[in-house]
Amino acid sequence: MTDTIEFLHHPTSQPCRAVHQLMLENDIPFEERIINLMDGENETAEFKARYNPTGQVPIIVDGDFTLWESSAIGFYLSERFAIPGNWLGRTMQERALIQQYTHFHSTMLRRGAGAFFYTRFAECIWGPRDYSAEIAMGRYMLAQSMPILETWLGRHDHLCGDAISFADLLAFHEFVSHEAGAIIPASEWAKFPRIRAWFDRLAERPHAKAVSGMIMMVGAMRQAGEAIPMTRKSSLAKGTQIRPDEGH
Amino acid sequence: MTDTIEFLHHPTSQPCRAVHQLMLENDIPFEERIINLMDGENETAEFKARYNPTGQVPIIVDGDFTLWESSAIGFYLSERFAIPGNWLGRTMQERALIQQYTHFHSTMLRRGAGAFFYTRFAECIWGPRDYSAEIAMGRYMLAQSMPILETWLGRHDHLCGDAISFADLLAFHEFVSHEAGAIIPASEWAKFPRIRAWFDRLAERPHAKAVSGMIMMVGAMRQAGEAIPMTRKSSLAKGTQIRPDEGH
Structure with missing residues (x-):
């Protein structure tokens, strides 16, 4: 093999x-x-x-x-x-905390992606409609999640301990999309200085930049009002849909 | 310790x-x-x-x-x-498939719990209101999830292979609640004979019965129209809320 x-x-x-x-x-x-x-x-x-x-x-x-x-x-x-243990946990307890984060992520911060998706992408798929309920739900999940992240980052330099882990990558790339879409205003960021500092630190990593180029470009296009032809449905930002027909 | x-x-x-x-x-x-x-x-x-x-x-x-x-x-x-490996995986691949299931679960079948929760419990918390949007969303997630489970159970006796695993327990207890609330009609069950047979098989396990007694009783009370005083909010069936004020 x-x-x-x-x-x-x-x-x-x-x-x-x-x-x-x-x-x-x-x-x-x-x-x-x-x-x-x-x-x-x-x-x-x-x-x-x-x-x-x-x-x-x-x-x-x-x-x-x-x-x-x-x-x-x-x-x-x-x-x-056999990658270095900081990424997915060196001990039983570290692995468990990273696991815990991944599930918190799926049901909390990840659902905040709705704020980005429905603000910037939904109309490319379904045309201009009222996405305010979806956006409100995404913003709500983001607002529920951020104070928890802020608390964790007050205890350690990263989400699951002092070393960077896969949990940080999962969370970081949610915020990359929010940055690409200009979803979180400066007034909101001001309430979360530890998340901001953590985000800026992670953003400096060369591999973070390498994988984020495309979404930053797409985000800028959408902010400028350019259309992007899309038909995707089931790959919708996971768990963010709130209506049986996936939003509309 | x-x-x-x-x-x-x-x-x-x-x-x-x-x-x-x-x-x-x-x-x-x-x-x-x-x-x-x-x-x-x-x-x-x-x-x-x-x-x-x-x-x-x-x-x-x-x-x-x-x-x-x-x-x-x-x-x-x-x-x-060090519990027997069938439960959380004996090999790297088995562990990965069980992990895969747990995340599928969080964002798909688990969100189907809204069908049960909003049909049987919501009015105990917030009083009689229109929960039809939440119920529809729960039923939709259930309807999206069940054909996938049915396919998997056509390949193996259990969700992640021939042996019972923690994935089966997670899924099984979702259906226990749906049974307690009489959420899935016989006409719907008829489309999923493998899930039905798997469920009935799991339900025979003594420990399955031991931990399901309370919800079956509560479900029967709610079906009979008896009120159960509740104030819980954040512990809402995870990920099933579709409005920022958690449903209402």
């Missing part, structure tokens, strides 16, 4: 960027395959049957083993390539 | 029951402390500062180590007590 991982992803996806950065930070050998979320490649029955029934990315293929869900991928790569 | 785990939980919570059953199945020594979600014990600032900033259960305390998030607890207990 070759050691090269096939990495299916899209750079506008926050969890994809977290996994991408984890691999770059640790010199994990991979070949990337960009999945065109914009034209619905991931929505096809073939894609779902072969890779992931939810249609979401990131996905890795390691020989005959296919895996999706960014956090599962993180822990798997940690074992598979 | 004693080997006895302090287990903070409530038997109406699906993730609590999954952890509870995991501990019973594996003779893990624990002392339980029921957290009264009904009167908001978990909503206090003291509780959140001491145990979990989200106010949610289950939580375990192992000496001076506190951990929340059911999936993190499952993996931690697996390492801490």
